[in-house]
Amino acid sequence: MQGFWMLAFNATVDHTEVKLALERVLSSRVFTRAERSRRFLRYLMDAALSQPPVTVKEFTIAMDVFDRDASYDPSIDATVRVEASRLRARLREYYDDEGRDETLIIEVPKGGYTAVLRTRQTASPALPGQPAAASQSVSANQGQEDPRAPTPEAITAAREVGPRRRLWIAACGLLLVLAGVALGVRASRGRKQQGAIKPATLSLAILPIVNRTGDPKLDYLCDGLTDDLIRQLSQIPSLKMIARTAAFRYRQPTANPLEAGKALEAGRALKVGAVMTGELRRTTDHLSLVAELSDLADGTVLLDREYIVEDQDLRSAQAELQRDLIGKLHLESSALDPGRSLRSVTASPQAYQEFLEGDSLARSGEPGDLHQALSHFERAVSLDPQFDLAWSAIAGEHLLLGLYFEAPRDHIPQARLYAERALKINPSLGEAHGSLGLIHLVYDWKPAAAEAEMTAAGAEEAAMSTLSCTAHLIEGAGKPRAAEELLSRMLTYDPGSASLIAELGCVNYYRGDYSAALRHYRQALAADPRSPVPYWGIGKTLVAQHNYAEAITVLTTFKQKNGFEPPLLTAERGYALGSSGRRHDALAVVQELAERGKHSFIDPYFVAIIYASMNDREEAFAWLDKAFEARSTFMISLLSEPKWEPLRSDPRFQKLILRMLDSKAD
Numbered sequence: 001m002q003g004f005w006m007l008a009f010n011a012t013v014d015h016t017e018v019k020l021a022l023e024r025v026l027s028s029r030v031f032t033r034a035e036r037s038r039r040f041l042r043y044l045m046d047a048a049l050s051q052p053p054v055t056v057k058e059f060t061i062a063m064d065v066f067d068r069d070a071s072y073d074p075s076i077d078a079t080v081r082v083e084a085s086r087l088r089a090r091l092r093e094y095y096d097d098e099g100r101d102e103t104l105i106i107e108v109p110k111g112g113y114t115a116v117l118r119t120r121q122t123a124s125p126a127l128p129g130q131p132a133a134a135s136q137s138v139s140a141n142q143g144q145e146d147p148r149a150p151t152p153e154a155i156t157a158a159r160e161v162g163p164r165r166r167l168w169i170a171a172c173g174l175l176l177v178l179a180g181v182a183l184g185v186r187a188s189r190g191r192k193q194q195g196a197i198k199p200a201t202l203s204l205a206i207l208p209i210v211n212r213t214g215d216p217k218l219d220y221l222c223d224g225l226t227d228d229l230i231r232q233l234s235q236i237p238s239l240k241m242i243a244r245t246a247a248f249r250y251r252q253p254t255a256n257p258l259e260a261g262k263a264l265e266a267g268r269a270l271k272v273g274a275v276m277t278g279e280l281r282r283t284t285d286h287l288s289l290v291a292e293l294s295d296l297a298d299g300t301v302l303l304d305r306e307y308i309v310e311d312q313d314l315r316s317a318q319a320e321l322q323r324d325l326i327g328k329l330h331l332e333s334s335a336l337d338p339g340r341s342l343r344s345v346t347a348s349p350q351a352y353q354e355f356l357e358g359d360s361l362a363r364s365g366e367p368g369d370l371h372q373a374l375s376h377f378e379r380a381v382s383l384d385p386q387f388d389l390a391w392s393a394i395a396g397e398h399l400l401l402g403l404y405f406e407a408p409r410d411h412i413p414q415a416r417l418y419a420e421r422a423l424k425i426n427p428s429l430g431e432a433h434g435s436l437g438l439i440h441l442v443y444d445w446k447p448a449a450a451e452a453e454m455t456a457a458g459a460e461e462a463a464m465s466t467l468s469c470t471a472h473l474i475e476g477a478g479k480p481r482a483a484e485e486l487l488s489r490m491l492t493y494d495p496g497s498a499s500l501i502a503e504l505g506c507v508n509y510y511r512g513d514y515s516a517a518l519r520h521y522r523q524a525l526a527a528d529p530r531s532p533v534p535y536w537g538i539g540k541t542l543v544a545q546h547n548y549a550e551a552i553t554v555l556t557t558f559k560q561k562n563g564f565e566p567p568l569l570t571a572e573r574g575y576a577l578g579s580s581g582r583r584h585d586a587l588a589v590v591q592e593l594a595e596r597g598k599h600s601f602i603d604p605y606f607v608a609i610i611y612a613s614m615n616d617r618e619e620a621f622a623w624l625d626k627a628f629e630a631r632s633t634f635m636i637s638l639l640s641e642p643k644w645e646p647l648r649s650d651p652r653f654q655k656l657i658l659r660m661l662d663s664k665a666d
Helices: 002-009 015-026 035-049 058-064 079-096 216-233 244-250 260-269 314-328 349-362 367-383 388-405 408-425 430-443 447-453 459-466 470-477 483-493 498-510 514-527 532-544 548-562 567-579 583-596 604-613 617-629 635-639 642-647 651-662
Strands: 104-107 116-119 137-139 186-190 203-206 274-282 287-295 301-309
Touching: 015 035, 015 104, 035 058, 035 079, 058 079, 079 104, 079 498, 079 514, 203 216, 203 244, 216 244, 216 274, 216 314, 216 349, 260 274, 260 287, 287 314, 301 314, 314 349, 349 367, 349 388, 367 388, 388 408, 388 430, 408 430, 430 447, 430 635, 483 498, 498 514, 498 532, 514 532, 532 548, 532 567, 548 567, 567 583, 567 604, 583 604, 604 617, 604 642, 617 635, 617 642, 617 651, 635 651, 642 651
Parallel strands: 203 274
Antiparallel strands: 104 116, 116 137, 186 301, 274 287, 287 301
């Protein structure tokens, strides 16, 4: 093969061998069922092997391969980018399975539409000053080494802002971090011989602090303190903090705190170097916080202290505990940003209490609790108008209500105002940037503006924790993004997260890699059987594979097990019925949504997809117009959702996209 690549480099590649390899790909099981990918790959290879070589652009691909006309605008029609992702996924699937013995591999690297060839030759590291004997990659049309050939890269650890809850109505829960710390504390005593942390131990899990006061009403204080410690220490670049959702899987009942041995087991399961446990206790005249920090390497107790809480103000005890943790972990306090991490986010203990109560209510994700949480957050900002996290929390609750439960116009404009207010106080607040980015994307329908907001630290993670398939929406509607890399990085801070695994499934679904999508969605279902998100993902992926009977079974299972069905699942069930030819049953689902719409908001988009499944274009467009007027947060998916492929060539569809992108939200 080395001689072959010398010929390829000299532009004398054996075209017959390449064409035979191409035909094997096109006749494979993966490609025989994917006509659009077959046409796309053949087109790219014809261009690559022509003499002289032809450079293809997105516009010409759209016209030549996907039958778009001269009015095609890539800024509003993502067909080529989406199909390119699907093509790459199918090529990977082929070479991992049927083509695993192929020595000549065809690829279409990200960032362009040029087909390249490489050998399946395992790379070996190069010595200093010597070339590596690596798998070689050349452009099929020029025979030049491909500068975009993948090389191993170290993934830089990012600060994962742990979501504080998971909203199990077609989405993950919104992260709203808790309040900060102040100075001064009275620590009573250390009770055990304490060790010193080894410098190499730079990962920490803070397990949920247990309420041992005997008063269940103080549970929210324990959860809030746990949350805020995680948030504060996550600011340190050299420390890997396990996300809240991962830590809270080890939450114990008040009467049954986690034993020391079990805490060490939890730390090992989370693959950290140290683990902290804590208890909130009450004596006759005060509260106290007891914290223990252990080194996982040998079980050494590094910190065991009791902190007295005066006037039920946990902020000062938290500040001292945080400083002790930094010291025992041998972290430089200068690594923290004093403007963000060691400041008190509110000077008012009462505002802090209101914030914690609101946060505790909001974790349920139920609309009634979200409204009650709003009341607490509003009282918090009335007590301290500079409380940036509380303003951001108000924005977050309005955003959730507008995304999943009530009319978007009733809540999302308010969410915008409160997010902007939070950013005026703290321009670096990632949660507020994340909320504003989602508003730009799903309500304003302005992908470029959303892209700009998501560059803020923590914004993308916060947005992804609020809205299912955020990574895909940003990737498909704006600039291409490394969605899988981001998700993989987040999973290192939240291992086993059902919502993040489901997010991977969504990314695979929109790239056309349905086998990978099903694998991830099923993993998410195993991790959290109570969430409707995996059912929705499995169902829509099976429909995309034309496996309608199984899709309908999966989509009805959630209601059978839980006694209710979110509108998103209802609509997906209707789409599966319509796609399978069961028009009467699909229309019955439309009527079901209409009945529910008499008592609560039902997004018109849901009805539109059911009519689209029956190829009833008049009704589909009529309901899309209603969705447009309602500022449906699902309308942005018109840019890349495969369900709409049959309608993309309809002039009304293109006009609707233009109306969306040219419109101005209130």
